[in-house]
Amino acid sequence: KAGVTQTPRYLIKTRGQQVTLSCSPISGHRSVSWYQQTPGQGLQFLFEYFSETQRNKGNFPGRFSGRQFSNSRSEMNVSTLELGDSALYLCASIAGFGSDTQYFGPGTRLTVL
Amino acid sequence: QQQVKQSPQSLIVQKGGISIINCAYENTAFDYFPWYQQFPGKGPALLIAIRPDVSEKKEGRFTISFNKSAKQFSLHIMDSQPGDSATYFCAASDSGSARQLTFGSGTQLTVLP
Numbered sequence A: 001k002a003g004v005t006q007t008p009r010y011l012i013k014t015r016g017q018q019v020t021l022s023c024s025p026i027s028g029h030r031s032v033s034w035y036q037q038t039p040g041q042g043l044q045f046l047f048e049y050f051s052e053t054q055r056n057k058g059n060f061p062g063r064f065s066g067r068q069f070s071n072s073r074s075e076m077n078v079s080t081l082e083l084g085d086s087a088l089y090l091c092a093s094i095a096g097f098g099s100d101t102q103y104f105g106p107g108t109r110l111t112v113l
Numbered sequence B: 001q002q003q004v005k006q007s008p009q010s011l012i013v014q015k016g017g018i019s020i021i022n023c024a025y026e027n028t029a030f031d032y033f034p035w036y037q038q039f040p041g042k043g044p045a046l047l048i049a050i051r052p053d054v055s056e057k058k059e060g061r062f063t064i065s066f067n068k069s070a071k072q073f074s075l076h077i078m079d080s081q082p083g084d085s086a087t088y089f090c091a092a093s094d095s096g097s098a099r100q101l102t103f104g105s106g107t108q109l110t111v112l113p
Helices: none
Strands: A005-007 A010-013 A019-024 A031-038 A042-050 A053-057 A064-068 A074-078 A087-094 A102-104 A108-112 B004-007 B010-014 B019-025 B033-038 B045-050 B056-059 B062-067 B072-077 B086-092 B107-112
Touching: A005 A087, A010 A019, A019 A087, A019 A108, A031 A074, A042 A064, A042 A074, A042 A087, A053 A064, A102 B045, B004 B086, B010 B019, B019 B086, B019 B107, B033 B062, B045 B056, B045 B062, B045 B072, B072 B086
Parallel strands: A010 A108, B010 B107
Antiparallel strands: A005 A019, A019 A074, A031 A042, A031 A087, A042 A053, A064 A074, A087 A102, A087 A108, B004 B019, B019 B072, B033 B045, B033 B086, B056 B062, B062 B072, B086 B107
């Protein structure tokens, strides 16, 4: 079974721009979570999607948004980028409702200049 | 605040030794406790996980010990190898509401040859 795929792997943007990151979960998995990883704040939960519905959102400003498609693929969007948004953005694949195990992808390294 | 406190921040162990990483949590609703291993440039990989109904779980050289009354859990790596050198994260979630993982701050493990 193929693992979690995240694209692009690396991205460089400038302040004020917006960015869209993509995640394809493990085949058959229906839920996706997103996390932000920085040296200062560590791993922080962004949001979780199940069957195209956002189930939970972490403590991030409204500039951070996401969605999930009918094929379980997910995207997250960050608008009006700030320098502090530079981070590794990780997507985790979850089998479905009732499952707790989260399998992480390799992440997208976003650098904001 | 739902926190998971992890110690030590860094750990150096000789090859063949035992590595021990500790975590403590506050939220008594947490009922799923995974450990992740992360190598530079990679996403976190699930190592082992435990639920509060058992006090210990072993998978190969990795063992989780869980103390529900003290709200503490720990990872023991037996016969540590240089290939185990990585950052280790404990985490916790409340599966009753959502699969939002709250992570510890991480432990940088170095196993000397």
